[in-house]
Amino acid sequence: MTAARAAGSVGSAGSAGSAETAGAAGGGARAPRRRPDLGKWFTWAALAWLFAPIAGMVVFSFNDIQGRQNVTWQGFTLKWYGQAFAYADLNQALLNTLALGVLTMLIAGTIGSLLGLALGRHRFRGRGTTNLVMFAAIAAPEVVLGAALLSLFLTVNVTTGFTTTLIAHVMFTLSFVAITVRARVLTLDPALEEAARDLGAGPWETFRLVTFPLLLPAIMAGGLLALALSVDDFIITTFVSGDTTTFPLWIWGATRVGIPPQVNVMGALIFGLGVLLAACNVLLARRRR
Amino acid sequence: MPGPSGTSRAPYLLVLPGWIWLAIFFVLPICGMLSVSLMTGNVIDGFGFTGAVGNYAEALGGYWEQILRSLLYGLCATVLCIAVGYPMAYWIAFRGGAHKATYLLLLLLPFFVAQVLRAISWKFILADNGVVLGPLKALGILGPDAHVLSTATAVVCGLAYNFLPFMVLPIYAVLERVDHSVVEAARDLFASRTQAFLRVVLPLSLPGVFAGVLMVFVPTSSDYVNAAVLGGTHNTMIGNVIRTQYLVNNAYPTAAAITFVLMAALLLGIFGYARALGTEQVMEVQAR
Numbered sequence: 001m002t003a004a005r006a007a008g009s010v011g012s013a014g015s016a017g018s019a020e021t022a023g024a025a026g027g028g029a030r031a032p033r034r035r036p037d038l039g040k041w042f043t044w045a046a047l048a049w050l051f052a053p054i055a056g057m058v059v060f061s062f063n064d065i066q067g068r069q070n071v072t073w074q075g076f077t078l079k080w081y082g083q084a085f086a087y088a089d090l091n092q093a094l095l096n097t098l099a100l101g102v103l104t105m106l107i108a109g110t111i112g113s114l115l116g117l118a119l120g121r122h123r124f125r126g127r128g129t130t131n132l133v134m135f136a137a138i139a140a141p142e143v144v145l146g147a148a149l150l151s152l153f154l155t156v157n158v159t160t161g162f163t164t165t166l167i168a169h170v171m172f173t174l175s176f177v178a179i180t181v182r183a184r185v186l187t188l189d190p191a192l193e194e195a196a197r198d199l200g201a202g203p204w205e206t207f208r209l210v211t212f213p214l215l216l217p218a219i220m221a222g223g224l225l226a227l228a229l230s231v232d233d234f235i236i237t238t239f240v241s242g243d244t245t246t247f248p249l250w251i252w253g254a255t256r257v258g259i260p261p262q263v264n265v266m267g268a269l270i271f272g273l274g275v276l277l278a279a280c281n282v283l284l285a286r287r288r289r
Numbered sequence: 290m291p292g293p294s295g296t297s298r299a300p301y302l303l304v305l306p307g308w309i310w311l312a313i314f315f316v317l318p319i320c321g322m323l324s325v326s327l328m329t330g331n332v333i334d335g336f337g338f339t340g341a342v343g344n345y346a347e348a349l350g351g352y353w354e355q356i357l358r359s360l361l362y363g364l365c366a367t368v369l370c371i372a373v374g375y376p377m378a379y380w381i382a383f384r385g386g387a388h389k390a391t392y393l394l395l396l397l398l399p400f401f402v403a404q405v406l407r408a409i410s411w412k413f414i415l416a417d418n419g420v421v422l423g424p425l426k427a428l429g430i431l432g433p434d435a436h437v438l439s440t441a442t443a444v445v446c447g448l449a450y451n452f453l454p455f456m457v458l459p460i461y462a463v464l465e466r467v468d469h470s471v472v473e474a475a476r477d478l479f480a481s482r483t484q485a486f487l488r489v490v491l492p493l494s495l496p497g498v499f500a501g502v503l504m505v506f507v508p509t510s511s512d513y514v515n516a517a518v519l520g521g522t523h524n525t526m527i528g529n530v531i532r533t534q535y536l537v538n539n540a541y542p543t544a545a546a547i548t549f550v551l552m553a554a555l556l557l558g559i560f561g562y563a564r565a566l567g568t569e570q571v572m573e574v575q576a577r
Contacts, residue, residue: 039380043392046377050399050453053410056420057402060413071413073420115307122300130304137315139503139559140552141511143528147535147548148318151325154541171314174307228400234514235528239535248403255409255518267406274401278394285390 054271061264068258080261084269087262093250094266096162097231100246104169104230109223111170112177116222117215119178120185134175145172146239153240160242168240169230176229177222184218217285224281231270319552326545336542344546352530352547356554359526362441363510366448367456370505371498373449374456378497379490381457382464393461396454404451408518411447412438415519439521447515455504463497464490503562507555527551 060070064077085091119130137145149168153160192214196206234248241249247270251263326344330336349356381392399407414420415437425431437443467490475485513528520526527547534544 037384039376039384043377043380046373046453047392047395049373049450050396053407053414054399054402056414057406057410071416071419111306111310114303118300118303122303124300124304126304126308130308133311133316135563136556136559137311139507139556140319141507141528141555143511143513143531144319144548144552145315147531147544148322149314150535151322151541151545152314152318155321155325167314171310174310178307228397232400232403234403234405235512238532248405251403251405251409259409263406267402271398271402274398278398282390282394 054267057264058268058271061261061268063261063264065261068260070259070261070264080265084262084265087260089245090247090250090260090262090266093245093247096244097247100162100166100169101227101231103166104173105223105227107166108170108174108177108226109219112174112222112226113181113215113219115174116178116181116218117185120182120188134178137172137175138179142172142233142235146236149236150239160240160244162241162244164240164242165237165244165246168236169226169233172233172236173226173229176225177219180222180225181215181218184215188214217281220281220284224277227277228274322545322549325541326549328542330542341542344542345550347543348546348550352527355525355527355530356551358524359510359528359551360554362445362448362516362524362526363506365445366452366509367502367506369445369449370453370456370501374453374501375460375494375498378457378460378464382461382467389465393458396457400454405514405518407451408447408514411450412518415443438519439523441520441524443519444516444524444526447519448509448512451512451515452505452509455508456501459500459504460494460497463494467493499562503559507559511551511555 060073061080062076062078063070063073064075064079066074115130115134118124119127146168149164149171150160153164158164188211192210193206196210201209232248234252237246237249238252245253247266251259254260254263324338325336327338327341328336329339329341329343381389385392415422417436417438418426422431422435422437426433426435471493472485472489475489476482480488510526511528513526513532516524516526516529531544531548531551534540534547538544
């Protein structure tokens with residue numbers, strides 16, 4: 001998933017009809033196009049499909065409506081951005097989602113990175129089982145994870161709420177972080193660490209000064225993935241959140257009475273934040289290159 | 290915290306937090322659910338373990354229709370994802386040039402808008418007199434009764450929409466590593482472009498397709514958001530049933546039995562699938 005990998009060079013561009021393929025590094029002269037590039041149109045059409053509901057959401061955040069039914073276009077206004085925080089319970093839901101996302105990013109990012117480092121670097125007893133359990137945790141349907149955790153909390157009489165939701169989010173995101181970091185560990189050049197040791201660095205110094213900086217892009221990508229999965233999650237959260245409401249849960253509850261434009265505003269703001277984070281990650285990866 | 294290398298205890302210290310978390314909050318609950326599924330009782334008097342298998346009979350007998358429908362919708366959504374996702378992954382990997390990273394990022398960005406919000410946004414866009422159907426009806430292209438919502442098509446398209454990136458990314462990861470000289474060699478040996486694709490590129494990309502199928506089929510066949518928002522009352526899936534039994538009816542043993550049946554069906558399939566292909570390989574592809 002690391003965007004940095006994606007920038008790798010394409011290799012030799014030789015086959016006929018690859019006039020579009022400009023080498024990633026060189027960007028040499030392009031041959032004139034011989035026929036319309038259907039693949040390009042197709043890809044952009046599919047991307048348009050992906051972004052259509054988001055565009056709809058953003059457009060309707062500027063809709064000048066009366067009441068709560070935000071369905072038909074009434075005219076342009078910016079007032080909802082001024083009144084973005086008019087619903088106290090919606091604000092609380094948003095705060096819960098952000099707090100859950102950041103805490104999940106930190107906890108799952110740390111635990112998952114350690115797991116990924118161990119799996120990529122070391123041979124140890126239980127390595128195969130660990131891989132299998134992580135695989136099952138990723139492959140298991142969300143509804144099963146949510147239902148199973150709820151069964152556990154019911155059995156041991158734990159009241160569900162913010163903490164149980166955080167536990168669930170860390171549980172289902174940490175395997176994603178671990179495999180992202182592991183993939184990076186496997187491609188590290190061992191000569192770099194050897195060189196550090198030859199120059200007199202101890203194991204801890206080698207890790208801090210050489211290994212960790214090399215892994216940082218993958219750790220950040222994994223953390224970002226955990227954040228995105230946590231902010232987006234609805235199914236697992238419905239089972240284990242108890243009285244705690246998150247942003248998706250609040251929206252779900254509001255569908256019956258009509259979704260106020262404030263939801264669109266907040267969705268647009270979170271989306272903007274995601275764009276910003278992603279852009280930072282790309283710039284950082286590019287600088288490290 | 291110790292360094293990454295050195296003593297032989299190091300790997301165990303590294304994996305310990307992850308092990309504990311996954312053991313307590315993943316492995317244990319799954320086992321616990323098995324025990325709950327064998328209980329009888331009700332939410333007021335409490336549930337007791339009786340080893341009753343009647344819950345399973347109820348799960349299979351009462352909800353086989355939803356189970357089959359879920360598998361069918363999941364299959365249709367997965368096929369649709371391959372049909373849209375493979376050409377996309379192919380184009381980005383081979384023709385994306387210097388902008389590959391940007392295209393991949395564009396694929397992931399929609400995830401920052403909650404799935405529920407995107408589903409509801411679709412509901413507005415596709416509403417019977419909404420921005421798409423309204424003008425088409427006004428122009429007489431569609432009849433006044435034409436609708437998209439509350440149909441199986443809407444649910445399948447919604448599912449495919451949600452999980453398309455999970456198909457594109459693994460296929461892309463594999464295609465990106467295909468050595469172009471192999472394709473050139475095929476062309477030099479007088480393979481047509483179609484032949485070069487079918488006999489060289491396609492077989493090399495199959496692990497990515499397999500990983501993508503796994504990443505799409507499991508969540509689509511157990512989803513309930515799209516069925517609830519886009520599907521109306523005649524298209525409920527097994528996820529809707531589990532949710533209702535757990536959170537509305539509080540019928541935990543029955544719900545656990547249904548969940549267990551769903552999980553067993555999917556996990557058996559997954560492990561058979563992974564065994565045939567190699568777990569490591571499928572997971573490697575996911576990681577990229």
